[in-house]
Amino acid sequence: MARLSVREAISAALREEMYRDERVFIMGEEIGKWGGTYAVTRGFLDEFGEKRVRDTPIAEGVIVGAGVGAAIAGLRPVAELMTINFAFLALDQIVNHAAKLHYMFNGNIRVPMVIRTVGGGGRQLGATHSQTPDVVFAHFPGLKVVAPGTPADAKGLLKSAIRDDDPVFFIEHATLYQVKGEVPDDEDYLVPIGVSDVKREGQDVTIVSYSKMLQVSLEAADKLAGEGISAEIVDLRTLRPLDVKPIIESVKKTNRLVVVEEGWRSFGIGAEVSSRVTELAFDYLDAPVRRVAQAEVPLPYNRRLEQMALPQADDIIAAVKDVMYLR
Amino acid sequence: MARALTEKSAELYAEGKIGGFLHLYIGEEAIAVGSCKALGDDDHLLTAYRDHGWAIARGLDAGAVMAELLGKATGVSGGKGGSMHLASAERNYWGGHAIVGGHLPLATGVGLAVRYEEKPDAVLCVLGEGTTNIGYFHESMNLAAIWKLPVVFLVENNQYGMGTEVGRASALTNIYEKGCAYGIENRQYNGQDVIETYEVMSEALAYARQEGPVLLEAITYRYVGHSMGDPERYRTKAEIELWRERDPLCRVEDKMTGEGAATFDEFTRLQQEVAAEVDAITKFAEESPEPEDAALWEHIYVNPIGER
Numbered sequence: 001m002a003r004l005s006v007r008e009a010i011s012a013a014l015r016e017e018m019y020r021d022e023r024v025f026i027m028g029e030e031i032g033k034w035g036g037t038y039a040v041t042r043g044f045l046d047e048f049g050e051k052r053v054r055d056t057p058i059a060e061g062v063i064v065g066a067g068v069g070a071a072i073a074g075l076r077p078v079a080e081l082m083t084i085n086f087a088f089l090a091l092d093q094i095v096n097h098a099a100k101l102h103y104m105f106n107g108n109i110r111v112p113m114v115i116r117t118v119g120g121g122g123r124q125l126g127a128t129h130s131q132t133p134d135v136v137f138a139h140f141p142g143l144k145v146v147a148p149g150t151p152a153d154a155k156g157l158l159k160s161a162i163r164d165d166d167p168v169f170f171i172e173h174a175t176l177y178q179v180k181g182e183v184p185d186d187e188d189y190l191v192p193i194g195v196s197d198v199k200r201e202g203q204d205v206t207i208v209s210y211s212k213m214l215q216v217s218l219e220a221a222d223k224l225a226g227e228g229i230s231a232e233i234v235d236l237r238t239l240r241p242l243d244v245k246p247i248i249e250s251v252k253k254t255n256r257l258v259v260v261e262e263g264w265r266s267f268g269i270g271a272e273v274s275s276r277v278t279e280l281a282f283d284y285l286d287a288p289v290r291r292v293a294q295a296e297v298p299l300p301y302n303r304r305l306e307q308m309a310l311p312q313a314d315d316i317i318a319a320v321k322d323v324m325y326l327r
Numbered sequence: 328m329a330r331a332l333t334e335k336s337a338e339l340y341a342e343g344k345i346g347g348f349l350h351l352y353i354g355e356e357a358i359a360v361g362s363c364k365a366l367g368d369d370d371h372l373l374t375a376y377r378d379h380g381w382a383i384a385r386g387l388d389a390g391a392v393m394a395e396l397l398g399k400a401t402g403v404s405g406g407k408g409g410s411m412h413l414a415s416a417e418r419n420y421w422g423g424h425a426i427v428g429g430h431l432p433l434a435t436g437v438g439l440a441v442r443y444e445e446k447p448d449a450v451l452c453v454l455g456e457g458t459t460n461i462g463y464f465h466e467s468m469n470l471a472a473i474w475k476l477p478v479v480f481l482v483e484n485n486q487y488g489m490g491t492e493v494g495r496a497s498a499l500t501n502i503y504e505k506g507c508a509y510g511i512e513n514r515q516y517n518g519q520d521v522i523e524t525y526e527v528m529s530e531a532l533a534y535a536r537q538e539g540p541v542l543l544e545a546i547t548y549r550y551v552g553h554s555m556g557d558p559e560r561y562r563t564k565a566e567i568e569l570w571r572e573r574d575p576l577c578r579v580e581d582k583m584t585g586e587g588a589a590t591f592d593e594f595t596r597l598q599q600e601v602a603a604e605v606d607a608i609t610k611f612a613e614e615s616p617e618p619e620d621a622a623l624w625e626h627i628y629v630n631p632i633g634e635r
Contacts, residue, residue, distance in 0.1 A: 025443070051443065057473070062466035065432020066439055072421050073371070073440035096426045097433065106405035107626035108416045141627050165629035194632035241632045 002185055006148075007177040009155035010116075011040050014078065016187050017162040018048055021076060024162055027054040028063060028080030028116075037082055038118060038177055060089035064115060068097050071113040071167075078162060084119035084171060085131050098167040099142030112165045114158070119147075120173040120212050120262060121310055127298035130306070132263035134211075135272075137169045138239035144193055145239040147171040149214030151181040153237055156191025164193060173212040196243040198250065202232035205320050206250040208273050209260040210236035213311060217260050220316035231320060239269070244276045251277055255286040256323040260316055265293035290319040329356045329380035330576065331598075331605045332389060336379065336396050336410075339609070340555045345396050349410050352380035354550040357575030358453075358483055359384040361524025365532055366451060371419045371441070373434045374453040376411035377483075377549075378423035381453065385420045387413065390608040399615035406618045407626075428454070428463035431480070435467045438476030438540075449477045449535040451528075456502050456544075457488025464505075468540065472509040475539035479531045480511075482544045483518065489553045490561035506542035518545025519575045522582075548573075 004012065018024050025048075026041060032055040035042030045053045056063050060081055067079035081087045087094065094115065101109045121130035138145045144166055148154040154172070161168035183189075199214060200221055209217040214235050221231040232250050236242065251257050257277055259270035270291030277289060295309040321327045333351050340349045352359070355377075363384035366372060374381045382392050387403055395402030396410050403413050411425040421437060424430035434452030441448050458464055459482060471478045482502050486493055493500050506513030512534060516527045524545065531541040548570035552559050583589040 057466070057469060059466040059470065061463050062432040062435060062470050065429070065463070065467070066436035066470060069421075069433035069436020069438075070440045070443070071436070072433065073437045075440045075443060077436075092426060092429060093432060097424075097429055101422070102629060103626045104404065104408050104412050105414045105416075105422060106407050107629075108404070108414060109421065110629055112629075144628070144632075192632075 001182045003180055004151050004183045005178055005180050006151045006154045006172070007038065007040055009151040009183050010158055010172065012183070013155045013158035013162070014041065015044070015047070017159055018052060020187070023074065023076045024078065025052040025054065025075065026078045026080060027056050027067065029056055029058055029082050031055060031080055036080070038174070060086050061093055064090040064093035065097065067113045067115070068093060068101070068111055071111045072101070072109055076112050076162060078114045078116055081115060081117040083129060084117045084133060085129055087115075087117055087137070094137065094143065094169065095140045099140045102166070103142055110165055111167045114161045114168045114170055116170045116172065118172045118174050120175055121294070121299045121306065122175045124301055124303055124306060126301045130299040132261070132294065134171055134239055134263060135268050142167070143240060144168045145171070146193055146237065147173070147211040147239060148237060149176065149211045149235055151179065152183045153191050153197070153235070155183050156189050157193065157237065160190045160193050163190070168193065171211065176212055176215065179215060191237070194238045194241045194243055196246045197235045197237055198232065198246055199235045200231065200233040202230035202254065204230045204254055205256040205258060205323060206232050206234060206247065206254045207258050207260060207316065207320070208234045208236065208247055210239070211262065213260045213262050216311065216313050217316055220313040220320070223313060223317060224320060229320065229324070236269070242272070242276075244273070244280065247273060247277060248281050251281045252284045255284055257285065257289045258292060258316065258319045258323055259289065260292040260311060262294055262311060264296050265291050266296065268293060287323040287325065290323050292316050292319050328389060328601050328604070329359060329383045331601045332383060332393060332608070333379050335605050335609055336393070337551070337555065339397070344613070345410065346398065347409050349396070349555045350377040350553065351549065351551045351555070352377050354570065354574065355483055355485060355518065355547045356380050357521040357524055357579070358481070358518045358545045358547060361521040362451060362481065362528045364525050365528035367448070369419065369446070369448045370532065371421060371437045371448065371450040372453070373421045373430045373437065373450070374423055375427065375430065375455060375458070376423060376425040377455070378411065378413050382413040382420065382423070385415070385418050387415050387418060387420065389604065390611045393608045393612040394615045397612045397615070398617070399612055400618045400622070401612070401615040405622060407622065428458045428461035431458070431463045431467035434478055435471050435476060438471060438478040439474065441477055442474070447536055449479060449532045451479050451481060451532070453481045453483060455488060456482050456484040456493055457491070457496060459502050459505055460497055468506070468509045468511060468542070471540040472511050477535040477539065479528070479535050479541045479543060482542070483547055484544050485547050485549045487553070487561065490557070492561070501544070503542055503544035511540050511542050513542040513544070515544040515546065518547035519573045519578060521575060521579050
């Protein structure tokens with residue numbers, strides 16, 4: 001075990017997989033000489049050389065598309081999109097190509113690639129640079145969508161993603177890179193894709209979340225514990241395929257559910273999770289499911305307004321009290 | 328064969344046996360035939376959706392191509408791709424792609440893999456002239472140029488992007504000149520001539536292997552609509568007739584009989600053989616089974632993870 005930040009954990013995962021498999025290479029804007037805009041790939045160019053650390057032009061379509069092509073032809077690319085907001089420029093390659101080719105060509109073509117990108121708000125970057133549109137990508141069969149919330153999961157999930165034979169859309173969070181935690185050193189430490197994880201056990205209420213909102217939920221749970229409320233937290237980790245089993249088990253125990261997401265509420269994670277719980281555990285619910293999400297506005301630049309729009313620990317606490325009829 | 332199969336597919340479409348879209352290649356066959364003759368077995372091919380002729384020329388089984396058009400389990404994509412999504416991993420034919428321009432980045436990536444693994448192969452990426460106005464064209468040409476990737480981008484300029492003639496859609500009507508913007512070798516040639524196609528393509532592939540990308544523009548024409556059901560209000564019958572006089576099949580027949588390389592009777596016999604083969608593959612395709620219900624859920628992922 002080592003105490004690493006999310007940044008160091010992701011860096012370690014990439015480095016280990018590049019040493020393990022010659023076919024793994026990274027490509028993207030400013031990942032080489034610059035070292036990555038979030039410094040994840042700092043030093044990689046010197047370590048691995050220009051062949052395997054490829055700075056690209058600002059051209060998201062061909063960054064992802066060339067990754068798909070290289071994957072088809074037998075390599076294992078990790079294509080980086082500087083932020084998830086720019087992924088919209090590559091949306092056609094992601095959904096019409098990466099996610100479709102294996103099925104459409106009846107299994108004759110494989111696309112073993114990872115698209116790494118960074119989402120989330122809270123850094124005063126304005127409406128076009130602060131989005132959390134994770135659900136958009138989770139909508140499409142054929143793609144696996146992963147969004148870790150701790151250093152250990154970041155490392156283990158990225159290594160699994162690189163070793164997976166399917167295209168994986170890997171969403172990091174801009175404000176999680178500094179978060180530290182214990183991470184196994186083992187070079188074969190893998191966290192399975194498609195498995196949700198109970199991050200905190202509790203009795204009174206279930207909070208479902210992932211990525212940055214996992215950390216905010218943990219903070220809320222600490223405060224709730226001070227008031228004698230015991231919250232169980234389920235971390236989704238993977239959005240597609242969605243693993244609801246731990247959620248159902250938890251709801252059967254607590255009978256109350258709050259779903260927390262950083263993106264907008266409409267057609268979101270909360271809508272999906274709450275719908276599945278209604279289908280599978282309706283009789284166990286003692287209160288309507290509550291969703292905590294971003295205010296339905298393009299995120300503003302002003303710090304106070306931005307924080308007003310983003311879900312906070314206090315919003316989660318209020319929602320928990322609602323489902324417990326304590327307000 | 329490419330033409331005979333295509334003409335037959337038009338009949339089957341009219342009978343309602345082929346669904347979806349069907350984009351015919353009639354009039355443009357010399358490009359696929361000449362180009363595929365120049366491609367080596369280990370070279371790679373990616374095309375757009377007007378792909379029947381290319382699939383045949385690349386050596387895919389004609390019966391499996393026809394079966395795919397009919398959506399049968401014996402089709403090249405198991406009936407799940409359809410007419411626009413023919414492919415064969417064995418023949419390094421990475422598809423038939425139906426999003427205009429979407430396969431250009433893919434071809435660039437295949438070229439990257441070839442260079443990465445230090446192989447001597449080349450990639451042929453076939454596109455229509457309408458595709459040269461889309462962002463992917465410029466992103467792909469630029470990346471292929473800076474990384475010196477072994478990709479030949481071949482534009483089949485059949486004069487119309489659906490119903491819009493070149494001059495109304497493209498600021499440059501000599502499409503090959505767009506290569507200049509990226510310092511890419513470029514050339515225009517007569518796509519109705521199968522021998523010229525073969526020679527130009529052989530030279531371009533050799534250059535791509537050694538140096539880097541090439542942009543070729545084959546001047547051609549499709550005699551029929553963009554796809555089945557095209558009302559063709561955008562062009563005259565006289566124009567179509569003019570191009571029919573430049574038909575690539577007649578052209579090769581005239582040339583070979585003129586030079587004494589083949590006789591008229593031999594061509595007639597060849598046409599009869601092809602007609603018989605088309606009858607046979609049509610019978611095979613029509614008698615082939617539908618995909619099983621279970622096929623609906625197969626190949627979404629290589630490693631499926633059950634949702635729990």
